[in-house]
Amino acid sequence: MLNPAILALLMVSVLVSTMLLVAAAFAFRILRHWDIQSGSELQLRLERRTYLVSTLLIWAFTFEFLSLLLFIYNAEALSGQFVGAMCATGVLNLNPWGWPTLFLKITLFFVAAIWLLLNYLDNRGYDYPLIRFKYALLLLALPLVVAETIVQWLHFTEMEPNLITSCCGTLFSADAQGVSAEVSGIAPANSILALAISGIVVIAAGVWVAMRGTSGWLLSITGAAAFVIALMAIISSISLYIYEHPHHHCPFCILKQGHGYVGYFLYIPLFLATALSLSAGFVSPWRKIVSLSQTVADVLPVISWLALFFFLQFYLTSAWSIWSSRLTMMEVWW
Amino acid sequence: MIALLRKQRYFIDYTLGTMMRHKGKSLGLLSVYTLIIFMLASVMLFSHAMRSEAVALLANSPEIVVQRIQAGRSVMVPADYLQRIGKLRGVTEKRGRLWGYYYDPAVKANYTVMASEQDQLSITDIVIGEGIARTRGLSIGDYLTLRSHQGKAFSFRVLRLLESDSELISSDLLLMNPQGYRQLFGLDESLYTDLVLSVRNPREIQKIAEKLTRLLPDSRPILRSEILRTYESLFSWRQGVMLILLLGSVLAFVIFAWDKASGLSAEERKEIGILKAVGWETGEVMRMKFWEGVIISLMAFLIGYLAAYLHVFYTSAGLFEPVLKGWSVLYPRFQLTPSVDGLQLATLFFFTVLPYTLATIVPVWRTSITDPDLVMR
Numbered sequence: 237m238l239n240p241a242i243l244a245l246l247m248v249s250v251l252v253s254t255m256l257l258v259a260a261a262f263a264f265r266i267l268r269h270w271d272i273q274s275g276s277e278l279q280l281r282l283e284r285r286t287y288l289v290s291t292l293l294i295w296a297f298t299f300e301f302l303s304l305l306l307f308i309y310n311a312e313a314l315s316g317q318f319v320g321a322m323c324a325t326g327v328l329n330l331n332p333w334g335w336p337t338l339f340l341k342i343t344l345f346f347v348a349a350i351w352l353l354l355n356y357l358d359n360r361g362y363d364y365p366l367i368r369f370k371y372a373l374l375l376l377a378l379p380l381v382v383a384e385t386i387v388q389w390l391h392f393t394e395m396e397p398n399l400i401t402s403c404c405g406t407l408f409s410a411d412a413q414g415v416s417a418e419v420s421g422i423a424p425a426n427s428i429l430a431l432a433i434s435g436i437v438v439i440a441a442g443v444w445v446a447m448r449g450t451s452g453w454l455l456s457i458t459g460a461a462a463f464v465i466a467l468m469a470i471i472s473s474i475s476l477y478i479y480e481h482p483h484h485h486c487p488f489c490i491l492k493q494g495h496g497y498v499g500y501f502l503y504i505p506l507f508l509a510t511a512l513s514l515s516a517g518f519v520s521p522w523r524k525i526v527s528l529s530q531t532v533a534d535v536l537p538v539i540s541w542l543a544l545f546f547f548l549q550f551y552l553t554s555a556w557s558i559w560s561s562r563l564t565m566m567e568v569w570w
Numbered sequence: 571m572i573a574l575l576r577k578q579r580y581f582i583d584y585t586l587g588t589m590m591r592h593k594g595k596s597l598g599l600l601s602v603y604t605l606i607i608f609m610l611a612s613v614m615l616f617s618h619a620m621r622s623e624a625v626a627l628l629a630n631s632p633e634i635v636v637q638r639i640q641a642g643r644s645v646m647v648p649a650d651y652l653q654r655i656g657k658l659r660g661v662t663e664k665r666g667r668l669w670g671y672y673y674d675p676a677v678k679a680n681y682t683v684m685a686s687e688q689d690q691l692s693i694t695d696i697v698i699g700e701g702i703a704r705t706r707g708l709s710i711g712d713y714l715t716l717r718s719h720q721g722k723a724f725s726f727r728v729l730r731l732l733e734s735d736s737e738l739i740s741s742d743l744l745l746m747n748p749q750g751y752r753q754l755f756g757l758d759e760s761l762y763t764d765l766v767l768s769v770r771n772p773r774e775i776q777k778i779a780e781k782l783t784r785l786l787p788d789s790r791p792i793l794r795s796e797i798l799r800t801y802e803s804l805f806s807w808r809q810g811v812m813l814i815l816l817l818g819s820v821l822a823f824v825i826f827a828w829d830k831a832s833g834l835s836a837e838e839r840k841e842i843g844i845l846k847a848v849g850w851e852t853g854e855v856m857r858m859k860f861w862e863g864v865i866i867s868l869m870a871f872l873i874g875y876l877a878a879y880l881h882v883f884y885t886s887a888g889l890f891e892p893v894l895k896g897w898s899v900l901y902p903r904f905q906l907t908p909s910v911d912g913l914q915l916a917t918l919f920f921f922t923v924l925p926y927t928l929a930t931i932v933p934v935w936r937t938s939i940t941d942p943d944l945v946m947r
Contacts, residue, residue: 238810240614241913244920251928287852288935295927299920306916313913317802359853538571 241310242392248303249385255296256374256381262289263371272363286367290355293374297348300381304341307388311338312491318401324488325404333391340384342507347377349511350518357519357535361527404486408471416471420485424473424565428558431469435551438462438513439544445516446540449533452520455540459513459547466506466550474502474554477561501553509546512539578861581854585861592838599830600870606823607874607922608881609816614914615882616890617809619906624801626907627739628794632766633775635792636782644790646761655765655785660774666762668751672716672744677705683755685748693750696726701741703731719756726750812890813921820921824929832933842937843945855938863930867923875918883908 262285269278311324311334321327328334351373358366408420441458445451471487478490478498490499516539522528589596638647649666658664668685681702689697696714708714713725732740752758767782769775772795779791834842842855881887883906 238814239806240809240813240921241917243810243813244917248920248924251924255928284852284939287856287939288932291856291931291935295931299924302916302920306913306920309913309916317799317806319799 239310239314241306241313245303245307245310246389246392248299248306249381249388252296252300252303253381253385255292256378259289259293259296260375260378263374266371267368267375270367286364290359293355294352297352300341300344300348304345307338307341308488308491312488318395320400320403322403322489323486323492325407325486326401327395329401329407330396331391331394333387333394337384337388337391340380340387344377344380344384345507346511346514347373347380350515351377353515353535353539354518357522357528357531360531361525363527365525365527366522404484404489408485408487409483419468419471422468422472424476427465427469427472430465431551431554434458434462434465435547438547442513442540442544442547445520446537446544449536450520450523452516452518452536452540455513455543456515456517459510459516459543462513462547463506463510466554469554470502474557477558477563480561480563482563482565498553498557502550502557505546505549505553509543509550512543512546516540516543581858581861582865585858585865588841588858589862589865592835595830595835596866599827600866602823602826603866603870603922603926604874604877606820607870607918608877609819610813610921611875611878611918612881612887612890613809613812613816614918615878615910616887616906617805617812618911618914619882619909621802621805622909623906624805625798628798628801631794633769633772633794634767634779634782635794636765636767636786637790637792638764638786638788639790640788644764646757646763647765647789649760649762651765651786651789655767655782658767658778658781660769660771660778661767662770663768664765666765668748668757669763670755672754674706674716679705680742681744682742683744683746683751685751686745687748689745691729691745691747691750693747693753694726695729695747696750697730697732697745698728699732699740699743702744703728716754718754724750724754820925824925827926828929828933831930832936834937839937839940839945842940843942846940847942852938856934859930859934859938863927863934867926871919871923875915879908879910882906 266282266286270282271279308324311327314327315321315323318326318330321330328338351370354366354370354373358364358370407414407416409417438455438458438461441454445455467487470490471485475485475487475490476482478495479486488499489495490502491497492499516536519532519536519539523532636647636651637644638651639645647666652664652666655664670683671680672683673680686697691697698708698714702714703709706714708728710728710730712728714728715723715725718724726746732743732745746754767778769778775793775795779793782789782791845855845858846852881889886906
């Protein structure tokens with residue numbers, strides 16, 4: 237497939253994995269030889285090189301973010317070229333590699349956000365207190381990046397234009413089998429109720445963390461739960477209101493122009509909010525380190541408020557799409 | 571937060587100042603960068619516009635075309651096939667079409683001849699496209715003489731010209747009365763070129779095509795969605811080929827950028843040395859260089875993309891036309907409808923800004939770790 241967007245995605249993933257491989261080689265040296273007390277030549281060289289490697293990684297992860305967006309947008313755009321595909325679902329269903337690519341990209345998005353924040357913290361401490369932890373985490377992220385490159389490569393090279401794929405109508409339907417069908421089958425009243433409760437809980441937790449400046453893990457856990465519940469609510473009820481159709485559950489068609497691209501206004505704040513609240517849990521434990529306690533006290537409230545801001549944006553957008561919808565299910569669901 | 575933003579503003583201020591001081595170097599890099607973006611963006615804008623043109627044209631065409639295949643070649647369809655299809659649920663309209671090609675030796679070109687029933691043409695009237703009118707020098711009321719299948723000359727009067735806004739398809743089109751068509755090509759009443767079916771519900775098309783192949787085993791139904799899909803992949807393939815060819819120049823640009831970033835003049839080295847001597851950290855020097863990259867990339871992207879937009883939509887992509895469009899004697903003249911696509915912008919960004927950024931990371935780092943006493947000595 238010589239589609240330009242596919243070429244771009246493949247190029248990005250290959251470049252990012254190369255960058256991470258270079259960084260991983262460096263990470264090994266850091267883990268073995270790093271000693272801030274030492275004034276040896278090796279230590280000096282390592283210290284200088286951290287600038288290069290962390291810049292490299294900042295870019296790598298930034299491009300990884302953008303490639304997640306491009307991947308979804310591209311899957312959406314490709315759907316016109318395959319029999320039976322009506323939105324991104326059809327394209328992801330083309331071969332067994334489509335969904336794993338998406339999930340790996342999403343996981344990497346969260347890992348990258350956490351890593352970038354840790355990197356920021358580490359650079360603020362004068363003695364690089366988190367350097368070993370940071371690079372150890374990087375070594376854990378490496379297999380993910382390499383796997384994503386391989387899986388994405390397979391996904392794009394094994395696309396067969398003549399294969400009839402199944403569209404979102406069959407995958408996200410309450411009568412079908414599998415996780416997507418189970419989620420579609422949740423009663424809208426229940427999912428909206430769960431969404432409201434999770435919203436209140438996550439906002440309460442966020443305010444608490446932001447005011448107290450401690451226990452970021454609270455925000456992480458509630459944020460992760462809110463993320464899952466929000467995705468379920470999108471599939472089981474919010475999308476129905478957006479399509480104004482009581483049986484169309486697809487989480488991708490809301491990204492289409494026909495629905496005012498409202499999907500991007502839902503997903504982008506939701507993902508940002510989740511990434512921020514996950515990283516809150518990784519930030520707050522470092523309070524006890526002397527060189528970081530001030531930074532943590534400064535940064536944690538900012539992260540929490542930002543997470544709350546994006547969560548609120550997501551909740552308001554969903555409430556607005558339900559409110560402004562012409563679908564009335566008053567007697568049926570409520 | 572505000573302090574952070576203010577700090578970045580000072581960085582940008584300083585960076586702009588430095589860039590203005592080294593005008594020659596910045597302008598050289600900027601012009602090469604802009605040229606690269608201009609070329610890539612032209613290819614992308616052009617093929618995207620062509621693709622949307624094709625989609626717009628096919629929007630009103632019938633959903634299913636039925637051709638008859640005999641010994642692997644498409645042949646005329648007997649009129650009684652329409653009866654054999656009978657009443658298919660979901661088909662709102664079905665009719666036979668008459669069309670074909672006429673080779674005109676005078677201009678060495680093929681006309682697309684089509685019998686039209688809506689225009690109520692009399693047997694000697696024709697309607698022609700702009701392309702034919704241009705090459706044959708015809709205007710309304712003139713006569714066009716065509717040789718029939720028996721070698722007899724038939725004269726047709728030009729009733730009117732087809733509007734030029736549909737020139738992409740109508741350039742070489744010649745519409746005539748069905749009776750006139752049959753006489754010109756020696757085709758009797760019982761035959762059509764192909765059959766067309768209109769289907770209201772897009773979900774039923776596949777099933778109707780299936781039924782058709784069962785009813786008429788020697789026929790081949792062609793779906794509009796298939797044609798659209800073919801166009802889509804054809805144009806994105808062409809675009810991809812052009813991009814691969816241009817990738818060489820992107821690579822050359824990357825090497826150029828790397829070279830520019832690492833080959834610092836003595837003066838620039840001294841500048842960085844002074845910065846570090848007055849207390850800038852390595853990270854801050856790198857941030858300054860980062861802003862330099864951002865400014866150059868943004869400017870090159872904006873200028874290059876704008877130039878490509880003008881090139882494609884105001885000069886009809888004069889530079890790449892022959893490769894991407896194809897050619898013919900009766901080639902239509904047309905203006906493409908301007909359209910900008912988000913996916914395309916993102917792709918272009920990945921093809922240009924990403925390589926540039928990567929190429930400059932290492933040289934930038936190398937300059938920013940230099941010790942002040944080394945360079946100021």
